[in-house]
Each structure stands twice: as C-alpha cells, then as structure tokens.
Amino acid sequence: MGAYRISGDILIYFSLNKPYLINTKSHEEFEINDSELISEIGRFSISGEVKDSVKEVLLENGILVPKDRDEPLSKFGNDFLDLFHKGSNDVLNELNTLSPTEYALTYLESCTLIEGHKPPERKKQNPINGCESIPLPDYDLFFLKNCSLFSALDKRKTVREFSPFKSNMQDLSNLLFTAFGYFHQHKEGEFEEYKPFKRRSSPSGGCLQSIEAFVCVFNVSGLKNGIYWYDAEHHSLLTVHDEISYDDLSAMLASQFFGENCSFGIFLAANLERFTWKYKTTRAYRVVSMEVGHFSQTAQLCAAALQLNTWITGAFNDSKIEQILKIDQEQSIPLFFLAFGNGRYRRMHSLMEQQAQRFKSKD
Ligand SMILES: Cc1cc2nc3c(=O)[nH]c(=O)nc-3n(C[C@H](O)[C@H](O)[C@H](O)COP(=O)(O)O)c2cc1C
Numbered sequence: 001m002g003a004y005r006i007s008g009d010i011l012i013y014f015s016l017n018k019p020y021l022i023n024t025k026s027h028e029e030f031e032i033n034d035s036e037l038i039s040e041i042g043r044f045s046i047s048g049e050v051k052d053s054v055k056e057v058l059l060e061n062g063i064l065v066p067k068d069r070d071e072p073l074s075k076f077g078n079d080f081l082d083l084f085h086k087g088s089n090d091v092l093n094e095l096n097t098l099s100p101t102e103y104a105l106t107y108l109e110s111c112t113l114i115e116g117h118k119p120p121e122r123k124k125q126n127p128i129n130g131c132e133s134i135p136l137p138d139y140d141l142f143f144l145k146n147c148s149l150f151s152a153l154d155k156r157k158t159v160r161e162f163s164p165f166k167s168n169m170q171d172l173s174n175l176l177f178t179a180f181g182y183f184h185q186h187k188e189g190e191f192e193e194y195k196p197f198k199r200r201s202s203p204s205g206g207c208l209q210s211i212e213a214f215v216c217v218f219n220v221s222g223l224k225n226g227i228y229w230y231d232a233e234h235h236s237l238l239t240v241h242d243e244i245s246y247d248d249l250s251a252m253l254a255s256q257f258f259g260e261n262c263s264f265g266i267f268l269a270a271n272l273e274r275f276t277w278k279y280k281t282t283r284a285y286r287v288v289s290m291e292v293g294h295f296s297q298t299a300q301l302c303a304a305a306l307q308l309n310t311w312i313t314g315a316f317n318d319s320k321i322e323q324i325l326k327i328d329q330e331q332s333i334p335l336f337f338l339a340f341g342n343g344r345y346r347r348m349h350s351l352m353e354q355q356a357q358r359f360k361s362k363d
Contacts, residue, residue, distance in 0.1 A: 131361030
C-alpha cells in the first residue's frame with residue numbers, strides 16, 4: 001500500500017443516489033461529482049494503487065494520510081460512534097486563541113448578524129381539526145415554595161412500578177408551568193426584561209427554548225385520555241392524539257412496561273428548526289441532549305415537590321413516537337420520556353422479582 005492509507009476520519013455516504021464524503025475531523029463535507037474519484041478510492045482501498053492525478057486530490061483533502069500517522073484511540077470502542085464523536089469534536093477550535101477583546105467583538109458581530117431575524121415560532125398547527133385548545137387552571141406555586149431543595153432531592157428516585165392513582169388538573173398545571181412554562185412570568189416586571197427571548201426554570205442553549213413537552217394523559221381527573229402538546233405561551237394543551245393505552249406506551253418504549261399505571265407521562269422533543277436557526281454545527285446534537293437532561297431533572301424535582309414519583313427513559317422507538325406525536329413531518333426529534341404517578345421504590349419490578357424467584361427455584 002506504499003506510504004499512505006485512507007484516513008479513518010473519512011465517511012462516504014449516499015443521499016438521493018449521490019455520493020458525499022465527510023471528513024469528520026475537519027468537519028468538511030463534499031459532494032463527489034467525479035465518478036473517477038470514488039472508483040479510485042475503492043481501488044486504493046483494495047490494491048493500494050491510485051492514479052497520480054487523483055492521489056494529489058486525496059492528499060490535499062486529507063483522505064489519504066501517511067501510513068504511520070497515529071490514529072486517535074477509539075473512545076467508544078465502536079467505529080460509528082467514534083466517527084459521530086469526532087464529528088462533534090473540536091468544532092470551536094478557532095475561538096480558542098482569541099483575546100477577551102477579540103472574543104467580545106466576535107460575539108457582538110454574531111449578535112448583529114442575527115439582529116432583526118427571529119427564530120421560528122414555538123407554535124404548533126392544530127394537529128386534530130376541531131379540537132379546541134384546553135386551558136389549564138392557573139398555576140399555584142405554593143407547593144414549590146413549601147418544599148425544600150433537600151426534600152425534593154431526597155424524594156426524587158426512579159420508580160419502575162406505579163400503582164393506579166388519579167392525578168388532577170391543578171397538579172398537572174403546576175408541574176407544566178414550573179418545569180416547561182415561562183416560569184419567570186410569576187415575577188412582575190422580570191418577564192419584560194428578557195424580551196425577545198423568554199426564559200424558563202431550566203437553562204436553554206442559546207435561549208432558543210427548543211424543548212417541547214407532549215403530555216400523555218392516562219389518569220388525570222378532568223382531562224380525557226390522550227396526548228397533548230403543552231402550549232407554554234397560553235398555558236394550555238392542544239390535542240395531538242385522542243387516545244393512548246399503557247400497552248401503546250410500552251410498545252413505544254421498546255417494551256419497557258414500567259410506565260404502566262402512571263397518571264401521566266411527558267415526551268420531551270427538541271425542535272431543531274428553532275435550534276439550528278442559530279446553531280448549525282454538529283455540536284447541536286450534544287447541546288439538545290444536554291438541554292433535555294436539564295429539563296428532565298427540573299421536572300423530576302418539581303414532581304417530587306408535588307409528591308409524585310417518576311420514571312425516566314431515553315430508550316424508545318423514535319419513528320413510532322414521531323408519528324404518534326405528529327412531529328414526523330417537522331424538524332423535531334423525541335429525546336426523552338418521563339412518567340409521573342404514585343409509585344414505590346424497589347430494587348426490581350415485582351414481575352421481575354417473581355421471574356427471578358422462578359429462576360432460583362429451578363436451580
Ligand atoms: C439519560 C438517562 C437514561 C435513562 N434511561 C433509562 C431507561 O431506558 N430505562 C430505565 O428503566 N431507566 C432509565 N434511566 C434511569 C436510571 O436507570 C436511574 O436514574 C438510575 O438507575 C439511578 O437511579 P435513581 O434515578 O433512582 O437515582 C435513565 C436515566 C438517565 C439519566
């Protein structure tokens with residue numbers, strides 16, 4: 001193969017029948033519009049030979065690298081994950097060498113660039129015609145003021161076994177407002193100060209508020225079973241799906257049945273149309289994932305203050321959920337699910353305990 005090899009940073013993929021090449025390290029992407037290039041890469045990978053004219057192009061673009069160049073250690077022990085990781089690494093390198101003044105100027109420049117442009121609105125077309133939006137009762141923050149951080153942290157624990165429990169609209173309203181509503185609205189005057197970006201009780205990448213909450217109602221007095229989008233602007237719910245069973249839920253959650261008997265659940269999805277309006281680098285995947293974690297933790301602590309137990313999961317059937325939440329035709333992705341209700345802490349679900357006992361008795 002001579003002195004060169006194909007770089008491990010390279011990914012070739014096809015979209016609409018066209019070949020593209022990504023250099024995950026330099027974050028460059030090219031459409032390969034010269035069929036000779038792709039056949040020469042293939043030929044080199046098998047025989048180590050390549051035309052001189054093509055070799056130059058491959059060297060220039062970091063596709064061929066010296067054979068003895070060190071390959072970075074595999075971080076994940078999985079080629080695909082390593083490429084994914086590299087793709088979001090060192091994206092901000094060029095900023096590292098700026099002085100504080102230079103950085104301040106660059107920051108201001110980027111602010112000027114987006115000045116006057118607004119991110120896409122946090123609005124949802126009514127997905128079910130004829131369904132009016134459902135106002136939630138006014139929030140009441142007494143439950144939160146009355147609960148110490150200590151007791152919320154102390155109570156928050158993952159439960160995987162809920163018992164039937166009817167929650168109520170007031171608790172749901174309080175939870176949605178404190179975890180996903182425009183929380184600072186409760187302080188007079190404060191809300192105005194943040195315009196045009198509204199803030200919530202959890203931090204948000206670029207203050208874009210890309211995380212949306214979809215509530216799955218199973219057992220809440222005054223509210224029909226179904227799935228609703230939480231409209232933070234109006235503190236109301238919009239019907240997205242007019243029925244959902246626990247069996248549907250576990251089918252959505254990769255067969256995890258731990259949400260059975262929860263009073264309600266919440267899918268958290270990221271609106272990428274809003275997010276990528278400002279953040280277009282591959283770093284976006286990290287940021288929305290971290291953002292959803294912040295919202296999840298806040299919601300769990302608020303739930304603890306409301307004497308509700310929680311179970312969380314990120315393991316689910318994405319495409320199915322996108323369809324059910326009616327976000328499959330939008331630039332939105334589901335990232336997390338939280339179940340709320342009356343549960344008990346156990347090392348294992350009782351069904352698993354029974355099965356474990358059976359195993360034991362067979363031995
Ligand atoms: C990002 C993330 C993903 C999780 N995914 C699952 C999951 O798919 N299924 C599950 O039963 N628990 C899941 N959990 C819950 C953890 O198993 C749980 O937090 C952990 O066992 C610690 O218990 P604790 O929450 O009571 O402190 C997840 C937790 C996090 C933070």
